[in-house]
Amino acid sequence: MLLAADVGNTNVVFALxxxxxxxxxxxxxTDPRRTGDEYAVWLLQLLQIEGFAREDIDAFIIGSVVPRAIHNLSVFSRKYFDVEPIVAGQGSAAWRIAIDVDQPNSLGADRALNAIAAHDSYEGDLVVVDFGTATTFDAVDFTGAYKGGIIAPGINLSLDALVGNTAKLPRIAIEKPAxxxxxxxNTEDQMLIGVFWGYVAMMEGLVSRMKDEIGRPAKVVATGGLALLFDEHTDLFDAVDSDLTLRGLAILAGRAVA
Known part of the structure; x- marks a missing residue:
């Protein structure tokens, strides 16, 4: 079985x-200082609880936007599974897609993986919206080429900035206004309206502009933690695919060992 690690700026998601x-x-x-041994203490117990053994794992792939985390995860793979890790975007796990931007090497692993998985699952031109620490909007054309996109502050970053830089505004939860x-x-309602509906308006406006620029019909695929929440309150998305990045890792691992 394949163990995949999707290392984001906030969390690492492992999937079997x-x-x-x-x-x-x-x-x-996510903590780039976490050692391979610390990962093992945590993950090997969880594997056992779920009824799996370390011997069940014969491949390990890492997709990371935090370069410092790769070394310790690689040590973890070699020491505890006796498996040479596959690093997304490197060697046999090169992206193998056209990256049609000014600085191809600057493309984050998560965005490349989303492009790979989205093209594998959906036809035609695509706009992929990923709700993470940042919210990204990526254009993937009908051939699977990555054509560029947008990086916006994630909604929690926006809220942190609002609360952290004002004296009296309270911390609120991200949810649809009542x-x-x-x-x-009242103050809390006004903040929530600004954050929630402001974010919906930003998404709808940016995606509309992207579609106009693409010039062909494009499906909009959403992924990331808040995709389901926003999907309930906008008609923007044609599909919500919570496992897009992880599936991109699995597709890439399959190509690397083929």
Whole structure:
């Protein structure tokens, strides 16, 4: 079985694959200082709880936007599974897609993986919206080429900046406001309207501009932690695919060992 590690700026998501089917997954806060031994203490116990053994794992792939985390995860793979790790975007796991931007080497692993998985699953031109620490909007054309995109502050980053740089505004949870009114009657409601509906308006406006620039019909695929929440309150998305990045890792691992 394949163990995949999707290392984001906030969390590392591990997933155990049988082919392209996810059997189970686990999440831990990203800390590039975490050693291979620390990963082992945590993950090997979880494997056992789920009924799996370390011997079940014969491949390990890492996709990371935090370069410093790769070394310790590689040590973890070699020491505890006796498996040479596959690093997404390197060697036999090169992207193998056209990256049609000014600085191809600057493309984040998560965005390349999303492009690979989206093209594998959906036809035609695509706009992939990924809700992570940052929210990214990526254009993938009908050939699977990555054509560029947009990076915007994630909604939690926006809220952190608002609360952290004001004296009296309180911390609030990210959720849909209680009513559809955009005229708030108290401070908390006004903040939530600004953050939630402001984010919806930003997404709808940017995707509309991207579609106009693409010039052909394009499906919009959403992934990431808040995709399901926003999908309930906008008609923007044609599909919500929470496992897009992880599936990209599994596809890439299959190509690397083929």
């Amino acid at each position: 694959f049988d082919g392209l089917t996810i059997k189970t997954r686990w999440r831990i806060a 009513t559809d009114s955009v005229i708030g009657r």
